[in-house]
Amino acid sequence: MSEPLLRIRDLTVDYATDRPVRAVDGVSLDIHPGEIVGLAGESGCGKSTLAYTITRLLQAPAEISGGSIEWRREDGGTTDILGLGGRELRAFRWQEISMVFQGAMNALNPVHRIGPQIEDVFLDHRAGLNKAERRERAAELLRTVGIPVDRLRSYPHELSGGMRQRVMIAMALALRPRLIIMDEPTTALDVVVQRNILEEIDRLRSEFGFAVLFITHDLGLLLEISDRVGVMLSGRLVEENTPHALLDGAGHDYTRHLLSSFPSLRGDTPITGTRYVDRGPATPREEARA
Amino acid sequence: MSFTQQELADPDLSGSEPDAGPPRTGFFRATGRATGRRRTSRGWKFWVGLAVCVFFAVVAIVAPFLVPNPNQSSPVGLQPPSAAHWFGTTNIGQDVFGQVVAGTSGSVVIGVVAGAITVVLSMIFGVGGAFLGGFWDNASSLVSNVFLVIPGLPLLIIVTDYVESRDIVVIAVVIALVSWAGAARVLRAQTLSVRSRDYVDAARVASESNWRIMLREILPNLMPIIASQFVFGALGAILAEAGLSFLGLGAPGGKSWGSILFFAQNAQAITLGAWWWFVPPGLCIAILGAALGLINFSIDERINPRLRTAAIAKRSRSSRPKGAAA
Amino acid sequence: MTTLDARHLSKNYQIRGTGLRGATLRAVDDVSLLVRPGESVALVGESGSGKSTIAKMLIRLVEPTAGDVTLDGEHIGTGRRATKAYRKRVQMVFQDPFSSLNPSLPIRHQLARPLRIHGIVRTRAEEERELHRLLDSVNLGPAAEILAKYPHELSGGQRQRIAIARALAPRPEVLIADEPVSMLDVSIRLEILQLLDDLKRERNLAVLYITHDLATARHFSTQIVVMRHGRVVERGPSSAVILDPIHPYTQLLVRAAPDPHSEPFVIDPDRHHASPDVLVSEADPGPADGRHWARAWADDAAVTELLAGV
Helix, strand or coil, rough: CCCCCCEEEEEEECCCCCCCCEEEEEEEEECCCCEEEEECCCCCCHHHHHHHCCCCCCCCCCCCEEEEEEEECCCCCCCEHHCCCHHHHHHCCCCEEEEEEECCHCCCCCCCCCCHHHHHHHHHCCCCCCCHHHHHHHHHHHHHHHCCCHHHHCCCCCHHHHHHHHHHHHHHCCCCCEEEEEECCCCCCCCHHHHHHHHHHHHHHHCCCCEEEECCHHHHHHHHHEEEEEEECCCEEEEEHHHHHHHHHHHHHHHHHHHHHCCCCCCCEEEEEHHHCCCCCCCCCCCCEC | CHHHHHHHHHHHHHCCCCCCCCCCCCHHHHHHHHHHHHHCCCHHHHHHHHHHHHHHHHHHHHHHHHHHCCCCCCCCCCCCCCCCCCCCCCCCEEEEHHHHHHHHHHHHHHHHHHHHHHHHHHHHHHHHHHHHHHHHHHHHHHHHHHHHHCHHHHHHHHHHHCCCCHHHCHHHHHHHHHHHHHHHHHHHHHHHHHCCCHHHHHHHCCCCCHHHHHHHHHHHHHHHHHHHHHHHHHHHHHHHHHHHHHHCCCCCCCCCCHHHHHHHHHHHHHCCCCCCHHHHHHHHHHHHHHHHHHHHHHHHHHHHHHHHHHHHHHHHHHHHCCCCCE | CCCCCCCEEEEEEEECCCCEEEEEEEEEEEEEEEEEECCEEEECCCCCCHHHHHHHHHCCCCCCCCCEECCEECCCCCCCHHHHHHHEEEEEECCCCCCCCCCCHHHHHHHHHHHCCCCCCCHHHHHHHHHHHHHHHHCCCCCHHHHHCCCHCCCCCHHHHHHHHHHHHCCCCEEEEEECCCCCCCHHHHHHHHHHHHHHHHCCCEEEEEECCCHHHHHHHCCEEEEECCCCEEEEEEHHHHHCCCCHHHHHHHHHEEEECCCCCCCCCCCCCCCCEEEEEEECCCCCCCEEEEEECCCCCHHHHHHHHC
């Protein structure tokens, strides 16, 4: 396998509240160019915190207490993401790694048309494009994600949920990043629209070659679209493997429990309604890796 | 009874789609849990504000005993502060300190009475109208909108002129009548929001009577806003009264801080440099106003947990260096 | 035990269009449902399909524009008393465990009220016993501890159990579960659905399970009714509708649902030709005998568009 694009090692993030909470607990993960890595877990497992840490969007009281995140540049060298600051960070963000947020409906400003909001990306990150060029790029982006170009003049509320999501994806693609992090991008969408968006993402990935970190609680979904899947519980990455291996027989108890929560639609997998109790970090043998 | 967790989980506030739900990550849970029980320990704003208000209230109550004769004149006029007269004297030799203390009762009474009337009226027209809906909602809205549109100060001046009595309580009533409408609109909006929540529907499905739903389901969840409106009303009334008195339209007899300012202005205290005459009452108005404001801020923080986390953010940013790689 | 029979329910809303022209939104358009005791019927649809409006009509939070609902063949009047009697027999579990319980009241109060209102208990002692029994039936304990808590002190799953207990308090015969688990963490959804299933069997309840999740609809219900834009487009026995979907929209739903255990589903608009037992017609024959039926779509431009997008 080629060199990893993103290398996370022993990352630890705490929330410095009255009673401190360890949101991410010693997570190590690699993402290779062009692959889709899925990250599954339930509310409070730390997956969103992890996403925000990679893009350095964390806000106090969140603190990075340890670990490293390394990014492999196109010239072969590595960048220490956690050490970036100021202008370097701004240049890095969106050009190398971009993000599609949870609740994209609310990430779009309701009082501005779509066109200017997409053009904003070019204004912020790439000086030197005049107005006409920006407009052309924005139109090109919309075409890429399958939205009629005349929608540049629409307001967010005039678009359907699925369309807004595509706009968010278009914005994330704008500067041709090599990694796009998607945090529950389809959770609030109808299942039919969700399937369309996923197919769109796959097509775009084939066309542009970016890698995707896809974060969701829907493990069933991840098993269908990902090259590799990681499972998080209480801040720890308890399992990481290919979908095939996980379906064959997952290593960790929690993964098995999570898998059994998704009854097969057309198969005959029986239902079990058992309860899972998190007993903390297991012995190294139990937390199996690929 | 903690509103923090409810509001944290409230889709209305977090602004996300109902299906996606509010982000129930460890972050929000941590803040909610951490502050749920011990919310008052971090509520310095509330305690400071309350302490100041209580202080002034106590002074207002004991004023008649403390200074039985605030208007007593003496031969020594316009004296700067001294041991005998802590805040100096007015132009006719009255003890400014005594005046200020006596004036406290006037201002505090104004605040309390006006605040109470504002709350009662806004609840009738705001909460009542929104809860009953339909015709009653439209009628109440109409009434509040009319009162909202009427310019406050001119109406105040006209009414106080018309009403012969210049009693402090009457002034308070008039101020409240002019200013209740804003509170009514806020309460109406909040009631409509609460009324559409699932637990009100659940109460209806459980066949609760309308009255019980109003009292047990809706009102308790409106309490923070109502408390806030009371504080706003009191604050506004104190300032309005100060303004009125300064214009010479307030209760005669110097029974409030505003009237002290009036007399000071009349006697050209500023040009004469007699700062000790107008600074104390002005400062008292400002301090009591600020205290009421602090209480309102703390209520706001209670209602909107995001403001609280912003405070945490600011604190930790200042006390710790920015987190970088280990 | 009671059969819920809803016939030709419709709900129209007047929406203010541009200018003075108003438009009528048909949120629910001629929908009929039949739920028998001990049976679970799944009402499946996406957002905007009208399934929540149906729930509200069945629980009388919203008045139908047309159609009627009978319990065991008898009409229930619309007065206050009649509605109260109706709600003793038909109850609902709400979707959102975080907002269906009043945050400022303890659990004890929220469970005791329905008991008192419907006269299930009359004395303090009876109330206490019944409360314990209710908590027991939803597997929550220890009772004394739970009763004293406020909603925010319980987890999402616990709150939903309380919501179920509250619905069961008046001893209803029909239970409407409106997306009862979609706001819960994934790993506890099956537990709650299993609980509802057990309760249905123990008490011989007629359950209407409203959801957008096909997989749980198939596994927990015997009948599936598929709704789109306020109309029923397909109905029939669960396995038939899932394994042999006829209407293109149903086929789309089946294809779109994540199912890593199975081969990808292939859409075939002519599937019904291979299944002679399936009725395809414009008129909805209703739930009468549980036959597999799909609404004809030949001249439905919207469906054609849907299919084209595949």
